[in-house]
Amino acid sequence: MAYFLFFLLSVVCVAAVLGMIISKNQAYSALFVILAFTCTGGFFALLDAPFIAVIQIIIYAGAIMVLFIFVIMMVDVHKGIAPEKKKWTPVFASGIAVVLLIELIIALKMAFNPLNTSSSQTIGNPSDLGHLLFTKYLYPFEITSILIITALVGAIILVKKKEKE
Amino acid sequence: MIPLSYFIILSLVLFVLGIIAFFIRKDLITQFLSVEIMLNAANLAFITFSKSASALDGQIIVFFVITVAAAEVAIGLAIILLIYRQKKSIKTEDIKSMKG
Numbered sequence: 001m002a003y004f005l006f007f008l009l010s011v012v013c014v015a016a017v018l019g020m021i022i023s024k025n026q027a028y029s030a031l032f033v034i035l036a037f038t039c040t041g042g043f044f045a046l047l048d049a050p051f052i053a054v055i056q057i058i059i060y061a062g063a064i065m066v067l068f069i070f071v072i073m074m075v076d077v078h079k080g081i082a083p084e085k086k087k088w089t090p091v092f093a094s095g096i097a098v099v100l101l102i103e104l105i106i107a108l109k110m111a112f113n114p115l116n117t118s119s120s121q122t123i124g125n126p127s128d129l130g131h132l133l134f135t136k137y138l139y140p141f142e143i144t145s146i147l148i149i150t151a152l153v154g155a156i157i158l159v160k161k162k163e164k165e
Numbered sequence: 166m167i168p169l170s171y172f173i174i175l176s177l178v179l180f181v182l183g184i185i186a187f188f189i190r191k192d193l194i195t196q197f198l199s200v201e202i203m204l205n206a207a208n209l210a211f212i213t214f215s216k217s218a219s220a221l222d223g224q225i226i227v228f229f230v231i232t233v234a235a236a237e238v239a240i241g242l243a244i245i246l247l248i249y250r251q252k253k254s255i256k257t258e259d260i261k262s263m264k265g
Contacts, residue, residue: 002166002167003167006167006171010171010175013175013179014175014178014179014182017179017182017183017186017202018182020186020195020198020199020202021182021185021186021189021190026192026194026195029194029195029198030194030198033198033201033202036179036202036205037201037205040179040205040208040209043172043175043209043212044208044209044212046167047172047212047213047215047216048216049212049215049216049224049227051224052208052212052224052227052228052231055228055231056208056231059231059232059235060201060205060231060234063235064201064234064235064238067238067239067242068194068197068198068238068242071194071242071245071246072194074246074249075194075245075246075249075255076249076253089188089189090189093184093185093188093189094185094189097181097182097184097185097188098181100181100184101177101178101181104177104180104181105174105177108173108177111173112170112173123215123216123219123220123221123224124215124216124221124224128221129221129224129225129228132221132222132225133225133228137225137229140229144229144232144233147232147233147236148232148235148236150236151235151236151237151239151240152236152239154239154240154243155239155240155242155243158240158243158244158246158247159243159246159247
């Protein structure tokens, strides 16, 4: 059952990312990425991280992608689509990327063997996560809140139109 | 139990697909989306190693990565809107001049 879920989710995820690359309309690209992020949430749930899975779906697939779709609505989509001038660029990028993938897999091959001896005990209990977040990682947590506030104020100030115009 | 190496290979594939998308697509919004896909691949690797080590720290780091990504998206989309107001375009090849 878990194998079936994993392969179904991975096929859907990779297909969604490919669809995002291929589709010419940015709104469709954003919708494909929402699908891919939801599948990633499914992987997190398979890996004993239910809290992170829920956060992934609510914040990533919900909030962040809504921001993207708002901006896609604001800009003119048809002007954003670039005509393909150089045909060799996608081929070259794909070739280099496949080389990079093989290289990464070879580099991480040593790490694969100790990975498979994992215990089957469940981790990722939300109460444990919250406890760790407010004891060991308290300072990073507070700094993150300052970062969020700064980003919010910065985004508003950047986009706000000047009074004179 | 699914072997954890499958998850690592999947995260590598997603990362490389993000890189391909970043180089093939020529508009800022889709390039930004592909950066998000690369962040997600890194998150998947973090969660996998956290599962392998039976430690929660990887999940905490993913929590921070998600919040930082939210802040990054807010700022980045604001910058994209500013570029669109100035240049009336979000193609990367239209953005050539500095101090535009």
